[in-house]
Structure formats: structure tokens, C-alpha cells
Amino acid sequence: MKGQQESTEEQALKVSNGRGSGRGRGRSSNRGRGRGRQSKELVECYKCHKLAHYQSECPTWEGNAHYAEFNDDEDMLLMAKTEEQNFNKIETWFLDSGCSNHMVGHKEWLFEFDDSYKDSVKLGDDSKMDVKGKGNIKLSINNIVHVISNVYYVPGLKTNLLSIGQLQQRQISIIFKNDMCKVFHDDRGLLFTTHMSKNRMYVITAPMIIPMCLKTTKQESTQLWHDKYGHLSFKGLNTLSRKQMVNGLPELEEIEENCADCLSGKQHRDTVPKQANWRASMKLELIHSDICGPITPQSNGGNRYFMTLTDDYSRKTWSYILKEKSNAFEVLKNFKALVEKETGCSILCLRTDRGGEYTSNEFNEFCSNEGIKRQLTTAYTPQQNGVSERKNRIILNIVRSMINARRVPKTFWPEAVKWATYVMNRSPTFSVKDMTPEEAWSGSKPSVHHFRIFGCLAHVHIPDKQRKKLDNKSKRCVLLGVSDESKAYKLYDPVDKKIIISRDVVFEESK
Incomplete structure (x- = not known):
């Protein structure tokens, strides 16, 4: 035989x-x-x-x-x-x-x-x-x-x-x-x-076995990407997909559904539309900034505020986590060095409110020495700093929706803020035509292939040097976004109560 x-x-x-x-x-x-x-x-x-x-x-x-x-x-x-x-x-x-x-x-x-x-x-x-x-x-x-x-x-x-x-x-x-x-x-x-x-x-x-009808598949895919994108509106998702504004986003079904987590995190009164104001014609010509807080509960690291800086031309936003408002001066210096080295341009104008963190002597002296023109809002009129106010509101809406969806402890709001900012920079905006803020800033179409649902279950590989022969080869963690320093995911280990940075991760986004 x-x-x-x-x-x-x-x-x-x-x-x-x-x-x-x-x-x-x-x-x-x-x-x-x-x-x-x-x-x-x-x-x-x-x-x-x-x-x-x-x-x-x-x-x-x-x-x-x-x-x-x-x-x-x-x-x-x-x-x-x-x-x-x-x-x-x-x-x-x-x-x-x-x-x-x-x-x-x-x-x-x-x-x-x-x-x-x-x-x-x-x-x-x-x-x-x-x-x-x-x-x-x-x-x-x-x-x-x-x-x-x-x-x-x-x-x-x-x-x-x-x-x-x-x-x-x-x-x-x-x-x-x-x-x-x-x-x-x-x-x-x-x-x-x-x-x-x-x-x-x-x-x-061999007859084809289609697991579900095409429309249902696309609807489930749309819902999944809605969650991955920090509960971005379905209209915004469809715009990204239809105009191919990012890489890695599949063709999505146009659906009109109200997400319960969005309603609890984003619902607001209708606003009165306003005419567009003057817009910058180049990067760093105008920077909008605002500080949000104090936020309760404070984070695990004792932080209570976050500060945003938005480039008017591209509408890209950077967010920084602060313990105190007075930390804004150091943030501005670091931000200036970062973006000016990246673009080869200089910050020409900074628009803020009249909070003490923006009007201190050292802050004013720094802007004067660096040739940064100041635009300050009048008292009790936050509408004059509308770009920053809207950015902060959008970030908080995303944070609330993500935390509610996966029951993430509120003490992780800084990680949610950073991920919300990351997602927002890769989302459509009326202020930039047919591209995302990230592409308007960098000139390259961003990829979202690595997007995962904030707060989902993640199995993180344990390196050989950190385990014995019979130990498990992975540990269960919670996804908290992406790392600022490396191309890897940021995760929380609830057993050892520590943050882990890893790229060797398998996700269960349904959990």
C-alpha cells in the first residue's frame, strides 16, 4: 500500500x-x-x-x-x-x-x-x-x-x-x-x-457560503469602525471612506443610527451657524490654544488638566496633560521647538483667552523675545477663541463616549484624551477640504489600519526573557491607544497595575 x-x-x-x-x-x-x-x-x-x-x-x-x-x-x-x-x-x-x-x-x-x-x-x-x-x-x-x-x-x-x-x-x-x-x-x-x-x-x-448578507456585513463593519474611530459620526466615517482620505479604511455602508454611547457622551443643543473668520494661509501662521479643567477624578498620575494647541492652517491639534495650569509655559516652549523643527517655519501668532497661565510675565516675555504676536480674547467671550473651544469640546465628547462604551475607569481620561486627539487628526473637518488635518499638516495620507477600539481586551506577548518555561506566553491587558514615543500600542495591565508599551498584541475588540 x-x-x-x-x-x-x-x-x-x-x-x-x-x-x-x-x-x-x-x-x-x-x-x-x-x-x-x-x-x-x-x-x-x-x-x-x-x-x-x-x-x-x-x-x-x-x-x-x-x-x-x-x-x-x-x-x-x-x-x-x-x-x-x-x-x-x-x-x-x-x-x-x-x-x-x-x-x-x-x-x-x-x-x-x-x-x-x-x-x-x-x-x-x-x-x-x-x-x-x-x-x-x-x-x-x-x-x-x-x-x-x-x-x-x-x-x-x-x-x-x-x-x-x-x-x-x-x-x-x-x-x-x-x-x-x-x-x-x-x-x-x-x-x-x-x-x-x-x-x-x-x-x-463548490457553492459559496456567504456568512451574512453584504449589507449586514457592511453595516457591522461601519459600526466597528465607528467604535475604532472614537465614535466619529457615521456621516464623517462615510466621508472618509467615500473620498478615500485615509489608508486602511474599507468601503462602508451609509447608515443612520443613533449610538447610545454617543448620545450619552455627545448630545448637545443645536448651535447657531456662524460665518467663517479669517484663515491662515500657511502652517504655524496662527496657533489656537486653550486649557480644559480641572477634570475630576484626577488621573492616576495626579493630572487635572489638558492643554490643546491647534494649527489654524491644517487644523491639526496637539494635546498635553498637565498637573497644574502653570505648566502651560513649559508646554509652549516644547511645542514651539517640536513644530518649528518639523516644518522649518516659525510660530507667528498665538490666540488664547486671558487666563493667568497665558498672561504671566514669563509667558509674555517669551512670546515677545521669540517674535510671537499675541491675540487675546475679551473677558467672558470664549467665542473669540472658538477653534480651541470646539476642539476641546470634541475631545471631551469622544472621551466620554469611549469611556462609557467599554466601562473604562475615568482615571484613564488622559489616555483617552490622547487617543481622541489622535483620532480627531485623522477625521474629516469642514475647515480642510477633502483631506484630514494630519494630511494637511504632513502632506501624507495617514493610515488607520492599526486602529483598534479604545478599552478593548488585548493579549500582549511576554518576551522569552521575562517568563519561565511553563509560564503563559501572553497576558490580558486593556488597550489605551498608541505610544507617543514608538510605533507600538499603549496598554494597561490590571494585574500588575502598570502601563505596557508593546507591538506584539492580539486584540479581542468584541470584549
């Missing part, structure tokens, strides 16, 4: 459509039907009479217009482009030995879709197709549901392709013999059998 199995395996993956070139997987010395690794520099093609390839590999040969390859350094075969036949395209899949990845042409069939993945593929006839994401798909084969992972979405692809190589990496064995293909799972045995079709391709019938 074992000898018979080995004899059968020798014929595995010998596909007879001229795509050998050493890619077969039999155990003979010639590795299938390919010509091995001999140099082809002096080989003449009998079809086009050019050098360096055989007729069977010639792009102009009709038989080779059916394969494609990655447009990258690895030069991998990607797919076989099959001829049109009377198949039910939703249920028909082609097994392809030259295909390095599963592929479909319908995005709506995929779940857990990652639209940040981009690539392009080159067909045998030199035409190209774009890979615009990847995800998982469910197929019903012999009344058993199978999850196929890492399926590429290629718009315009007319056939569904299953990669033999990718299947073999998933404990799948594929045997070809006498125009028949048998597919085995290492643990579950024979999965299915199929015969060669007229165009020498192996076809299986």
Missing part, C-alpha cells in the same frame, strides 16, 4: 498545459515535465524566433496567454486564465498548479477582508490586473463547509482559482492520475475527486 501511494505521488502536479519549467513536484530526477535549471540564454523560440525562452513559454503563443505572474522580483506564476465555458461561475473553481494564490473577482464573497493589501499581476499576454485586497471565503464541498484563507481579490477576474501550492501548505495532498484529481486532507482523508475538463483544467463545484 505504501509503495502504491509513493508511485501515485510521483504523478502529482504534472499538469499537461505546457507550464512545467521545473515546477512539477514529482520525485523523479527531472522534477516533473520541466526542463530543469539549464541556461536558456541561447535557446531560440520556434514561435517568435527570439532567444531565452522555449515555444511553450512564449507570450505570443496562444497556449501561454492563459497564465499570469507576480509583477515583482520573485517572478512567480500566479494564475491560469481559463477559457469561457458554460460553468456556473459562483460555484465553479479551477484547481491550478501554476497559481501561487487563491483568487476571485468578487469582493463581496470575502469576509475578514483586508483592503490594505495591494499588488499587481502580469498575464502571459503582457496585460496586467490589480490585486486590491485579500480575505477568507467559505465553500461547501460535498456538504461540508471549508474556510479558504488568504484569497486575493482581483477586480475583473472572470474565474475562481484555487492554488494547488497554497492548498498543499494547509495539510492538503493532491494526486493526479489518469485524468483524475484526488484531494486529500492529512487528517480527514479524501475530500473530493474531480475529472479533467475539456480545456485540460480540473474543475470543482
Whole structure:
């Protein structure tokens, strides 16, 4: 029996459509039907009479217009482009030995879709197709549901392709013999059998199992991103998605729903619209600043205030956590050094209220020496510093909504303020057209692929040096945003009661 199995395996993956070139997987010395690794520099093609390839590999040969390859350094075969036949395209899949990845042409069939993945593929006839994401798909084969992972979405692809190589990496064995293909799972045995079709391709019938209707999927995705984005309005989310203002945000469904956490954290009276005031024409031409507090309860570190500084031109905002209002002077000095070094520009004007923290002698002297013009509001008219007032209100609305949604202790309000500011800078605003404040400031479209729900459960990897052989390899923490100093997440360990900075995290956003 074992000898018979080995004899059968020798014929595995010998596909007879001229795509050998050493890619077969039999155990003979010639590795299938390919010509091995001999140099082809002096080989003449009998079809086009050019050098360096055989007729069977010639792009102009009709038989080779059916394969494609990655447009990258690895030069991998990607797919076989099959001829049109009377198949039910939703249920028909082609097994392809030259295909390095599963592929479909319908995005709506995929779940857990990652639209940040981009690539392009080159067909045998030199035409190209774009890979615009990847995800998982469910197929019903012999009344058993199978999850196929890492399926590429290629718009315009007319056939569904299953990669033999990718299947073999998933404990799948594929045997070809006498125009028949048998597919085995290492643990579950024979999965299915199929015969060669007229165009020498192996076809299986596998109805699509869509976990939920497309509209419901998009609605759930919209709700998830609403939570990730600090309860940004659905209208704002749709604007980000529709105008592609950030990278990593999927296509979202336009829904009109009232979020209970938003109502408890953001509800306010309607305001009277006002005409726009003068706007800066360059970065740092005008900075708005305000201090919010005292906030109760005070944070775990004894902080009671936060200070915001907003660039009028880009509307990007920076937030700083303070123990006392008097710390505003040091914050301004640090902020000035940061943004001026980043932009090469100088702060020209600072607009604030007349609070003592902004009118102290050292504050006034510093602004005078640095050439910063002052604009102070008149007494009891905070409307004159409307930009900062609105920014602080938006931040507090986001903070309340996030804390209410995940029942995060209010003593973590500084972390919520920092995350709210981070999110706000990557959200649409009427003051900047068709881009986020972050893009208006930096010139680069921001990515939100790393966004997670504030306060969700996070499993943080414990480095080998910090644990013993039988210790758990991860610990349960709570997400508190992203780190200011490094590209990593900021988390709270409720057992050891300490803050952890880590990039090796697995999230459970439903908890």
C-alpha cells in the first residue's frame, strides 16, 4: 500500500498545459515535465524566433496567454486564465498548479477582508490586473463547509482559482492520475475527486457560503469602525471612506443610527451657524490654544488638566496633560521647538483667552523675545477663541463616549484624551477640504489600519526573557491607544497595575 501511494505521488502536479519549467513536484530526477535549471540564454523560440525562452513559454503563443505572474522580483506564476465555458461561475473553481494564490473577482464573497493589501499581476499576454485586497471565503464541498484563507481579490477576474501550492501548505495532498484529481486532507482523508475538463483544467463545484448578507456585513463593519474611530459620526466615517482620505479604511455602508454611547457622551443643543473668520494661509501662521479643567477624578498620575494647541492652517491639534495650569509655559516652549523643527517655519501668532497661565510675565516675555504676536480674547467671550473651544469640546465628547462604551475607569481620561486627539487628526473637518488635518499638516495620507477600539481586551506577548518555561506566553491587558514615543500600542495591565508599551498584541475588540 505504501509503495502504491509513493508511485501515485510521483504523478502529482504534472499538469499537461505546457507550464512545467521545473515546477512539477514529482520525485523523479527531472522534477516533473520541466526542463530543469539549464541556461536558456541561447535557446531560440520556434514561435517568435527570439532567444531565452522555449515555444511553450512564449507570450505570443496562444497556449501561454492563459497564465499570469507576480509583477515583482520573485517572478512567480500566479494564475491560469481559463477559457469561457458554460460553468456556473459562483460555484465553479479551477484547481491550478501554476497559481501561487487563491483568487476571485468578487469582493463581496470575502469576509475578514483586508483592503490594505495591494499588488499587481502580469498575464502571459503582457496585460496586467490589480490585486486590491485579500480575505477568507467559505465553500461547501460535498456538504461540508471549508474556510479558504488568504484569497486575493482581483477586480475583473472572470474565474475562481484555487492554488494547488497554497492548498498543499494547509495539510492538503493532491494526486493526479489518469485524468483524475484526488484531494486529500492529512487528517480527514479524501475530500473530493474531480475529472479533467475539456480545456485540460480540473474543475470543482463548490457553492459559496456567504456568512451574512453584504449589507449586514457592511453595516457591522461601519459600526466597528465607528467604535475604532472614537465614535466619529457615521456621516464623517462615510466621508472618509467615500473620498478615500485615509489608508486602511474599507468601503462602508451609509447608515443612520443613533449610538447610545454617543448620545450619552455627545448630545448637545443645536448651535447657531456662524460665518467663517479669517484663515491662515500657511502652517504655524496662527496657533489656537486653550486649557480644559480641572477634570475630576484626577488621573492616576495626579493630572487635572489638558492643554490643546491647534494649527489654524491644517487644523491639526496637539494635546498635553498637565498637573497644574502653570505648566502651560513649559508646554509652549516644547511645542514651539517640536513644530518649528518639523516644518522649518516659525510660530507667528498665538490666540488664547486671558487666563493667568497665558498672561504671566514669563509667558509674555517669551512670546515677545521669540517674535510671537499675541491675540487675546475679551473677558467672558470664549467665542473669540472658538477653534480651541470646539476642539476641546470634541475631545471631551469622544472621551466620554469611549469611556462609557467599554466601562473604562475615568482615571484613564488622559489616555483617552490622547487617543481622541489622535483620532480627531485623522477625521474629516469642514475647515480642510477633502483631506484630514494630519494630511494637511504632513502632506501624507495617514493610515488607520492599526486602529483598534479604545478599552478593548488585548493579549500582549511576554518576551522569552521575562517568563519561565511553563509560564503563559501572553497576558490580558486593556488597550489605551498608541505610544507617543514608538510605533507600538499603549496598554494597561490590571494585574500588575502598570502601563505596557508593546507591538506584539492580539486584540479581542468584541470584549
